[in-house]
Amino acid sequence: MRLFFKYLALHLKIELEYKSSFIMTILAQVFYILAELITIIAVIAKFELFDMYSIYEVLFNFSVLWFGYACMEFIFRGFDLFSQLIVSGDFDILLIRPRSLFIQIVGSKIGYEKIGRLIVITGLFIYTIAHLITNWTILKALLLLFVLIGVCAMYLAIFIFGAALSFVTIQGLEAINIFSSGSRQVGQYPMQIYHKAVIWVFTFVIPLTVVNYYPLDYLLDRTTNIAYVFMPLLTFILFILSLIAFRFGVKKYTSTGS
Amino acid sequence: MSFIIVKDLNKTFKVLKRDSGLINAMKTLFKREYKYINAVDNVSFTIKKGEIVAYIGPNGAGKSTTIKMLTGILKPDSGEISVDGFDPFKDRSKYVKNIGVVFGQKSQLWWDIPVEDSYLILKEIYRISDKDFNKRLNELVKLLDLSDFIKTPLRQLSLGQRMRCEIAASLLHNPKVLFLDEPTIGLDAVSKIQVRNFIKEINKKDKVTIILTSHDMSDIEALTNRVIVIGHGKKLFDGTFDDIKKKFEKTKKVEIIFNELDKLPTIKKVNLINRTSTKVLLDLDMSCNTVSSVIREYSKVCEIEDVNIIPTDIDNVIVNLYKEYDL
Numbered sequence: 001m002r003l004f005f006k007y008l009a010l011h012l013k014i015e016l017e018y019k020s021s022f023i024m025t026i027l028a029q030v031f032y033i034l035a036e037l038i039t040i041i042a043v044i045a046k047f048e049l050f051d052m053y054s055i056y057e058v059l060f061n062f063s064v065l066w067f068g069y070a071c072m073e074f075i076f077r078g079f080d081l082f083s084q085l086i087v088s089g090d091f092d093i094l095l096i097r098p099r100s101l102f103i104q105i106v107g108s109k110i111g112y113e114k115i116g117r118l119i120v121i122t123g124l125f126i127y128t129i130a131h132l133i134t135n136w137t138i139l140k141a142l143l144l145l146f147v148l149i150g151v152c153a154m155y156l157a158i159f160i161f162g163a164a165l166s167f168v169t170i171q172g173l174e175a176i177n178i179f180s181s182g183s184r185q186v187g188q189y190p191m192q193i194y195h196k197a198v199i200w201v202f203t204f205v206i207p208l209t210v211v212n213y214y215p216l217d218y219l220l221d222r223t224t225n226i227a228y229v230f231m232p233l234l235t236f237i238l239f240i241l242s243l244i245a246f247r248f249g250v251k252k253y254t255s256t257g258s
Numbered sequence: 259m260s261f262i263i264v265k266d267l268n269k270t271f272k273v274l275k276r277d278s279g280l281i282n283a284m285k286t287l288f289k290r291e292y293k294y295i296n297a298v299d300n301v302s303f304t305i306k307k308g309e310i311v312a313y314i315g316p317n318g319a320g321k322s323t324t325i326k327m328l329t330g331i332l333k334p335d336s337g338e339i340s341v342d343g344f345d346p347f348k349d350r351s352k353y354v355k356n357i358g359v360v361f362g363q364k365s366q367l368w369w370d371i372p373v374e375d376s377y378l379i380l381k382e383i384y385r386i387s388d389k390d391f392n393k394r395l396n397e398l399v400k401l402l403d404l405s406d407f408i409k410t411p412l413r414q415l416s417l418g419q420r421m422r423c424e425i426a427a428s429l430l431h432n433p434k435v436l437f438l439d440e441p442t443i444g445l446d447a448v449s450k451i452q453v454r455n456f457i458k459e460i461n462k463k464d465k466v467t468i469i470l471t472s473h474d475m476s477d478i479e480a481l482t483n484r485v486i487v488i489g490h491g492k493k494l495f496d497g498t499f500d501d502i503k504k505k506f507e508k509t510k511k512v513e514i515i516f517n518e519l520d521k522l523p524t525i526k527k528v529n530l531i532n533r534t535s536t537k538v539l540l541d542l543d544m545s546c547n548t549v550s551s552v553i554r555e556y557s558k559v560c561e562i563e564d565v566n567i568i569p570t571d572i573d574n575v576i577v578n579l580y581k582e583y584d585l
Contacts, residue, residue: 006382014370017411093366095331097383098355104383251333254271255326 003099007107015112026116033066033117037124040188053190056132057220061212062188063125068151068211069184070118076156077111082163092255101250105163133219143215143229150232151211153239155180158206160242167249183208210234260304261467262328262435267337269298269323269491297323299491300337307434308465310457312478315488316580321471324488325439328469329359342434355384358428358466362440365420366427367412373423374408377430384431391430398426402456418449425453429460436460438470442477454480475572487579494583503570506578510542511568512549516560523555 015022044058073080085091085108094104133140162176169175183206191199191213202208210231218228275291298320305311315321326332328339330346330353339346344353359366367376381391399405402422407415415423421441428436438457442450458481460466472478478485479499487495487502495502515537522530527543542552549567556562 003382006379010368010371010375010379013375014368017370089364092326092331092361093364095350096329096354096357096359098351098385099383100351253332255332 003103004106007103008110010107011110011112022113025113029113030116030120033070033120036066036188037062044189053192054132056128057216058188058190059124059128060132060216060219061190063121063128064147064151064212065184065187065208066117066121067125067148068155069180070114070121071152072155072159073111074114074118075110076106076159077114078105078108079156079159079163080111081109082159083166086166089255091253129219135221139226139229140219143218143232146230146232147211147215150235153233154207154211154235157235157238157242158183160239160246164242164245164249167252179206187212207235207238261307261309261342262305262469263338263340264304264324264328265302265338267298267301267324267327267339268296268335269320269327269332270335271295271297296491298327298334298488301488301491301493302337303486303493303496305467305469307467308461309484310461310468310470310482311484311486312482313469313471313486313488314473314475314478314576315494319488320491321488322439323491325359325437325469325471329357329437330354355431356433357435357437358431358433359437360421360424360428360439360441362421362438362443365412365424367420367423369413370411372409372411373404373415376412377427380427380430386431390432394430394432395426398429401459402426403452418445418452421445421449421453422456425456429466432464433466435467435469438468438472440472441470442472442474450474450477457481475576479572489580489583495579499572502579503572503575506575506582507570508544508578510544510549510570512540512542512552513566513568514538514540514553514556514562515564515566516556516562519560521559523559525552525555528552 040058040062041055044053044055078085082105085094085105090108094101094108097104129144158176158180161179165175183202186194186198186202187208191202191209199209199213203210214228214231217223218225271294272292273295275293301320301324313321313324323332327334328341328346330350333347341353342356344356346353366380367373368379377395380386386394399408402425404419404422404426407419408423412420412423425438425441441457442453445453454477457468457470461468468481470478470481483498483500485495485497485499485502486493511531517536519538522533522538525547527546529541529543530538531541532539540552542549549565553562553565
């Protein structure tokens with residue numbers, strides 16, 4: 001943990017070497033997320049879906065997914081960009097150090113530039129749930145916590161799968177974008193608008209529905225089934241699988257060039 | 259007792275066969291053909307504690323692959339490696355505390371921050387105590403003369419300065435073994451000599467066992483007498499530099515200075531390179547001559563004042579060696 005904070009400080013120092021570029025990137029990230037937000041509201045408004053779903057339900061889906069994504073891009077950017085470590089051969093250097101690969105990969109890059117996005121989305125999330133949930137219970141609060149943890153675990157798992165893939169194809173990044181960006185694009189709309197098969201895929205392949213679609217039912221009192229509270233934690237299965245895949249990849253590692 | 263034992267080491271890489279051209283590139287999408295390359299082929303050697311060993315061979319001979327297996331980065335296909343009782347790949351996390359590695363073409367320091375800050379991160383990674391760290395750092399700064407630029411970001415340093423910083427970084431945790439993969443690549447003469455002297459010093463002082471690869475023969479000649487030559491993955495030679503010279507030095511240049519000379523003696527397989535009124539420069543084929551036999555022939559026809567044996571360029575000797583083994 002101490003090492004993690006050292007890495008945090010290290011990368012902040014690196015970012016501050018290029019101050020103006022750092023600030024510009026953060027601003028760009030803020031505009032990006034605002035543009036996404038405007039688009040989705042416009043689409044929903046255009047198709048008059050607000051009769052069926054409140055705007056807060058839509059914003060909930062949107063902000064949960066983006067929170068998980070931005071949070072993981074901030075802390076685990078090293079896994080997201082892992083293929084670069086393989087291609088440049090710098091992964092060799094991690095292997096000659098007496099620390100776990102996990103902490104070292106995390107320490108290889110911290111996505112400070114995502115912080116702008118993260119602040120906006122956290123604000124939006126708080127605003128949304130303040131309007132969405134009228135009668136608070138402890139279980140609802142717990143569910144919200146699990147939702148945040150669960151969505152983070154899901155995106156981290158996707159990043160780690162991508163990293164594991166780069167042992168095989170060297171450039172696995174694009175393949176994994178289908179899952180990370182793709183799931184975000186699909187999941188920010190209310191799941192009800194999709195065909196059953198789509199919902200199935202986004203439950204059992206990418207467990208997207210367990211962090212926004214189903215929890216929403218519990219939060220809005222559409223169900224009282226207590227199992228719904230713990231549902232977001234199912235994403236940890238994906239996370240564990242991704243760690244296994246990664247470990248398998250490390251065994252296959254053959255290094256590049258001299 | 260041997261400190262490093264390598265026995266029957268093998269590593270094969272599966273490489274996708276590719277032909278040039280777009281159509282062939284498309285073909286590989288559907289039908290993949292692999293070929294197998296024996297990067298390291300039944301290599302065995304032992305190294306004693308405190309030894310400096312040069313590991314040489316032409317590009318692609320398997321040097322880096324061997325180093326990667328010795329450092330625990332790659333898993334050997336078969337064979338055994340033991341370094342100070344550790345199996346590098348199996349005991350990697352414990353083992354790597356005891357080794358330092360410098361890759362001449364890769365940096366283990368961070369590009370954008372002062373060198374000293376990088377060292378502080380390494381201190382944390384290797385869990386070095388404050389006391390040990392400060393002592394060691396002072397020592398290294400003095401020996402490698404880093405004090406002028408240790409607070410400068412790495413990107414602003416010259417190549418020579420950078421390499422000195424890299425070497426210091428690999429020694430912060432006081433390793434027992436140091437692997438140097440082309441440590442003097444691209445360095446100017448001054449930096450090169452500085453690095454060499456330092457390597458010798460650290461070997462003598464701390465009894466660090468050093469394995470280095472280099473294409474710079476003068477490096478190797480200056481640092482060590484034990485040389486292991488590898489080519490096409492096989493170990494070809496293991497011995498001293500003098501042995502190599504004896505075996506592969508095909509010709510020798512000798513300058514003979516004399517008072518006067520009317521007629522040159524004719525000796526088989528001796529080429530006259532240059533002649534003035536008082537000296538000749540000869541190129542001796544060592545397969546049927548010795549320096550003394552040639553001098554003897556000359557002394558019959560003239561009075562020799564002085565003889566200079568011109569040291570052979572070690573690169574030529576190595577070229578002969580590579581040729582001999584068809585590398």
